[in-house]
Amino acid sequence: MTNLSLQAVKKAFGPVEVLHGIDLEIAAGEFVVFVGPSGCGKSTMLRLIAGLEEITSGTLEIGGEIANSLPPAERGIAMVFQSYALYPHMTVYDNMAFGLKISGMAKPEIDQRVRRAADMLQLTPYLDRHPKKLSGGQRQRVAIGRAVTRDPKVFLFDEPLSNLDAALRVATRIEIANLKEAMPDATMVYVTHDQVEAMTLADRIVVFNDGHIEQVGTPLELYTQPANLFVARFIGSPAMNIIPFDVLKGGDRPALLIKGVSETVVSLGPDDKICAGGTGYLGIRPEHLRVARDGDMALEGAVLVSERLGELTNIHLDIGQDDPLIIKVPGMIAPRRGEKMKVTFDRENIHLFEAEGLAV
Numbered sequence: 001m002t003n004l005s006l007q008a009v010k011k012a013f014g015p016v017e018v019l020h021g022i023d024l025e026i027a028a029g030e031f032v033v034f035v036g037p038s039g040c041g042k043s044t045m046l047r048l049i050a051g052l053e054e055i056t057s058g059t060l061e062i063g064g065e066i067a068n069s070l071p072p073a074e075r076g077i078a079m080v081f082q083s084y085a086l087y088p089h090m091t092v093y094d095n096m097a098f099g100l101k102i103s104g105m106a107k108p109e110i111d112q113r114v115r116r117a118a119d120m121l122q123l124t125p126y127l128d129r130h131p132k133k134l135s136g137g138q139r140q141r142v143a144i145g146r147a148v149t150r151d152p153k154v155f156l157f158d159e160p161l162s163n164l165d166a167a168l169r170v171a172t173r174i175e176i177a178n179l180k181e182a183m184p185d186a187t188m189v190y191v192t193h194d195q196v197e198a199m200t201l202a203d204r205i206v207v208f209n210d211g212h213i214e215q216v217g218t219p220l221e222l223y224t225q226p227a228n229l230f231v232a233r234f235i236g237s238p239a240m241n242i243i244p245f246d247v248l249k250g251g252d253r254p255a256l257l258i259k260g261v262s263e264t265v266v267s268l269g270p271d272d273k274i275c276a277g278g279t280g281y282l283g284i285r286p287e288h289l290r291v292a293r294d295g296d297m298a299l300e301g302a303v304l305v306s307e308r309l310g311e312l313t314n315i316h317l318d319i320g321q322d323d324p325l326i327i328k329v330p331g332m333i334a335p336r337r338g339e340k341m342k343v344t345f346d347r348e349n350i351h352l353f354e355a356e357g358l359a360v
Ligand SMILES: Nc1ncnc2c1ncn2[C@@H]1O[C@H](COP(=O)(O)OP(=O)(O)OP(=O)(O)O)[C@@H](O)[C@H]1O
Pocket: 013, 018, 036, 037, 038, 039, 040, 041, 042, 043, 044, 045
């Protein structure tokens, strides 16, 4: 069982610093997912852990030992990339066995490891095939199998499923979930742009932004208690609606005023905190909005577009703000462009943020 500890880790390429002092503890056996916009430093972070890039300053500990200058081969880490890079002239079996053969491992031990990995990843029927006769998902499983045979203490995955089509992604995602169950002692760090992968695979998610960490938490913590506007917008699909408001002073209960097509007053409970300043942002997820009934507190607008996805429809509503309000409704109701709608929400589902973006 191996834990990872990053303390004030910085990485610069020449004069350009791309990681600005990362502090992160990853427990032994934990499955941690890195998410964040393109270019925010996720792959660089993995490459530092693997030893493929040198840390500029700070400390990396692997299993309690300082590993800043430990050669990659001595770190007990296997990395799986987006491109699976299998040897085309070798069978699946030989692709998985190759690294072990080179390291001089005895044949029976190699055979046992390859068969165990193949079994774990449902690859046993394909051991004699060549990669070109496999689907993309099967090839990626071979690449994962190759990592498994090395019996690493830590697995690093850099967007391993992003080259696969939708159905294969789902199937291979399940294989990865199974792999995690089969290897509970292995520590896994997994980079993805896919919300479903992040939410379903992670014990904890780390949200990166521009070379620093915005928040670390379980998937549900990030969904229910985003620490700031960045995380609020980043976790969830479609993204949380963010609506500016003015604090209404003077009444006996705190209230928010949303100006738009209509002026909407959102009253809060006596104990609810509002913002320190006179303005802030109200966050409400598309799935927490619904069509209002007469008498409900409501936001009013005109339909811009309805996206029918089969089991649900995303309606984009112009409520007189910069961004349209997105409402996720079950089924295939599809109001026409221009149709007027009133939507409402329950107070317990709102998120409040200070004008500077921190959660209240
Ligand atoms: N070898 C390098 N030399 C110079 N700059 C680099 C190098 N590798 C990465 N960078 C820069 O470091 C930043 C972080 O890159 P990184 O590949 O870690 O991003 P990422 O979060 O993995 O993005 P993506 O989601 O697109 O894969 C980017 O601005 C990138 O241009």
